[in-house]
Amino acid sequence: NAGVTQTPKFRILKIGQSMTLQCAQDMNHNYMYWYRQDPGMGLKLIYYSVGAGITDKGEVPNGYNVSRSTTEDFPLRLELAAPSQTSVYFCASAPPGQVTGELFFGEGSRLTVL
Amino acid sequence: TQLLEQSPQFLSIQEGENLTVYCNSSSVFSSLQWYRQEPGEGPVLLVTVVTGGEVKKLKRLTFQFGDARKDSSLHITAAQPGDTGLYLCVIQGAQKLVFGQGTRLTINP
Numbered sequence: 237n238a239g240v241t242q243t244p245k246f247r248i249l250k251i252g253q254s255m256t257l258q259c260a261q262d263m264n265h266n267y268m269y270w271y272r273q274d275p276g277m278g279l280k281l282i283y284y285s286v287g288a289g290i291t292d293k294g295e296v297p298n299g300y301n302v303s304r305s306t307t308e309d310f311p312l313r314l315e316l317a318a319p320s321q322t323s324v325y326f327c328a329s330a331p332p333g334q335v336t337g338e339l340f341f342g343e344g345s346r347l348t349v350l
Numbered sequence: 351t352q353l354l355e356q357s358p359q360f361l362s363i364q365e366g367e368n369l370t371v372y373c374n375s376s377s378v379f380s381s382l383q384w385y386r387q388e389p390g391e392g393p394v395l396l397v398t399v400v401t402g403g404e405v406k407k408l409k410r411l412t413f414q415f416g417d418a419r420k421d422s423s424l425h426i427t428a429a430q431p432g433d434t435g436l437y438l439c440v441i442q443g444a445q446k447l448v449f450g451q452g453t454r455l456t457i458n459p
Contacts, residue, residue: 240392271449276359278438278449279393294446326392338383339440339447341392 238262242327242342249317249349257312257345259327266332268310269294269339270302272323279326285310286332317349354450356439362456363429370425371453373439378419380442387436387452429457 243258261268266287271279271294281294285304299321301313310329314321324346328339353376363369373382381400385393397406399415399422406413410433412425426433436452 276451276454278451280449281446284446328392338395338398339385339393341394343390343392 240327240329240340240342242325242345244345245343246346247348249314249347251317251319251349253317254313254315255317255347256314257325257327257347259310259312259342260308261310261327261329261340262308263329263331263340264307265329265340266307267330267337268304269328269330270300270310270312271326271328272296272321273326273344274323282312282325314347317347319349321347322349323347354439354441354448356437356450356453358453359451360454360456362458365431365457365459366428368425368427369429369455370423371437371455372421372423373450374421375441376420380419382415382422383440384413384422384424385438385440387438389435393436393438426455429455431457431459433457 240261269284270282273279280296282300283302285291288307291302291304324344326344327342330337330339355374357372383398384396387393397413402419403417404415410427414423434457436454438452439450440447
């Protein structure tokens, strides 16, 4: 069972470059999320989506964009990479309609901006 | 803004010892989840607690939800090296989940 799949696992970018982190889930979950985790910290929500065609900002959306054209995919785009975006990025998904639903996380994408 | 504070931030103990870590909120919450994150992996759900005073056990792990629904604790009995990881508590905020900063636990053989 694939669950939530993130690519790439590691990436080094130069300041000003752009890239897209890919996230796909095969569990038919409506809810999908992007988090970033800085060293020694918990997770901060970047963007989330409650279904195809619907996205919304989280706590720290600046410098990022998302799209949700299908239920399965939720890519995260960095347009002009900055050193402050060096972090580990986690994609997660959850089924709808559960107040205390479980989040299913990918393995993370470690991004370094130099 | 609802805040979650976890303590201690770091804990390093010997195999076989017992430990307790804590999660405290600035306000009442309806439910709380504990996740464990191992190095190089995403967080994995351990338990969800929803009732004030609730106690749940998962093998050597005991989770308690405070009576006032503002705090929770995780107690590990006879810690094993496999318990090493980052323990995160999570509550349901207004429109999103709120994560604590985590307790990084290291169990030394």
